[in-house]
Amino acid sequence: MSLSLDEDQEELRRLVRRFLDDKAVMHRPPPSGIGPEEYDGDVWRQLSGQLGLTGLTVPERYGGAGLGPAELGVVLEEMGRTLCPSPFFATVALAGQTLARCGDVPAQERWLPGIASGDLTATLATAEADGGWEAPVRTSATEQPGGGWSLSGTKSYVVDGHTADLLLVTARCPDGVGVFAVPGTAPGLTRTALDALDPTRPLARIRLDATPATRIGSGDASQELAAVHDLVRAAVAAEQVGGAAACLDMAVAHARTREQFGRPIGSFQAVKHKCAQLLVEVECARSAARFAGSAVGTPGTEAAIAAGVARAYCSETFTHAAKENIQIHGGIGFTWEHRAHLYLRRAKSSELLFGTPREERARLARLTTAGGTRP
Template sequence: MIKDFTDEQRELRNTVRRYLDEHSTEADVRAHMDTERGYDPQVWSTLAAQLGVHGLAIPEQYGGQGFSWIELGIVIEEMGRALLCAPFFSSIVLAATVILECGDHEAKRRLLPGIADGSTIATVALPGEGTAVEAARKGDTWSLTGNAALVLDGHVADLILIPATTSDGLRLFTVDGSAAGCTATAVPTLDQTRKLADLTLEAVQATPLGDGPAEPVLARAGDFAVVALALEQVGGAHAALDISVDYLKTRVQFGQPIGSFQALKHMAADVFVEVETARSAAYYALFALAEGNEEIPAAAALAAAYCSDAFVSTAHQMIQFHGGMGFTWELPAHLYFKRARSSQLLLGDPDQHRERLAQLIGL
């Protein structure tokens, strides 16, 4: 098991953090989350072309840089810290991973270069409540009909990967986001920094992705996704703690910083322990992914459950640390709390992940 980051990986973190500190400030986040698109195309392009983060974990033969999930995980953690408004999770974490795991080499060659260079925004219509899509075949052509609820960045996606029911079971298909009969409608969200859309499909032309059933591909990609989300949650929790500590150092009552009060010291110490424990769980799962070892499913479930709860707890304490004004719109605390709450349910709630972990380890 890898135990530490290399100097090059630390420098990657520093580079991404410097860029996001400048281009994903609180003012930037507030501005972009209020737009229909939900992100800054210039920042998206720079991240892809100049920093090269989109293609970090995509093999060179498909237009990427051929690094590991370690490098990608570092970037995701930093994006979570900055609450970056961008379709990175949907396009890189979800869609690119599903394509890489599907075993369809022609599809990889055709689809991944655009995702790697940022010219294609992709997403996955994950199966779940409110999603029922059926595939019909006529000769060599396929069409999809049905609805897919709460698709990440579905309203801006150029490429949508959709599991659909066929006579042979659930299979994966790709659909052009601008195809005739494909309608994406943005929906209100608790976390305004992350956009969701409902999809309606009416006999939309589709292309099969891979030759086999969708379930194994989605299961493998799901482990990657929950680890990525855990890393994002760790980044957000760490930022919430940093902001809180800064406030405790500067807010003065009775002639001294409130951080000197014993009760607040203990609260801050408890939050610090929770954040660092979450970081350890997320990093263990990340290193397991990089090595491809058999502990991936259990490590992913553990990280997903613990990091979700840790982020919510830290964001809640952030509000408490700021006292009566902690819940107000003017402070960033509500942005982190909403991201924490929405992320907690995005890929399954903590109880679901704990139940899966118990099953995997035989409890």
């Protein structure tokens, strides 16, 4: 299969890049300390209203463009390049894809139009105390006598969890694992912003104490959630490729202009080798991410393997590129004023957020040795 972008995808990439370069969101590091930063409301309204990016993967009947994970990967790669601080990833890549795959038409009619228009921000709360997506779900759901459900438990490392209008929460119920919709203003819901390593991606802890919720779908949703997790793995990988490519571009630009001993440092063999190696790694990561973006459109073993491989490789590539970028910049790369450290923070944060590369490889080993059956 071809991993090159087609004409429409390339035009989408150019459109998003022009917009993000014009807004220059990556040039505004947090003023002081490390903590969650609020997103730019004007940028969000333009992303959703003018460009229609929030409706990218929402079916057309709900006001979206009806495109797939491959196009979402194109957008996320550009957003990763600029570290765009917005709830796009949580709303579109996490909650939007979950709702689009849930098969619950009333739920889709209720919430997907708001996501498509940008009027509703949302997120997916799956991880608990250990931070892993594959760990057993301990948050409990109790069906109420008069109808409806209530949730009790704690979710951790929820992306944009302290500002999202809607939270999709996984919980254990009598017939397996279910997905539940919880409004951000629901009684019994406590949201606490965490001191995160990456100030451009806020995380929160969600506590639920008999919090009323609406169940999405019916029966055990484990298989549907596994497919959603593969979609998220592919989305994260695409974003990581954008960040790694930005680190490479910054390092090369600095090596061309920074002089030492009367010549650009890029003329030194050691620096040339670093940049050449990074180029190979970034291009390999891009190929893996694009293949995963194409594969996860059809859930199954191939999608699970492609997403896992891309996630593991792109995580390590981004972290390596961010470290080498700082190394090539030298002393200025370690300062708070330079944006190089923000890429390293994003790289380490995204590497750990949904499972480490080591955990991904262990999952892939179980998947392949089980004869193609999901672990």
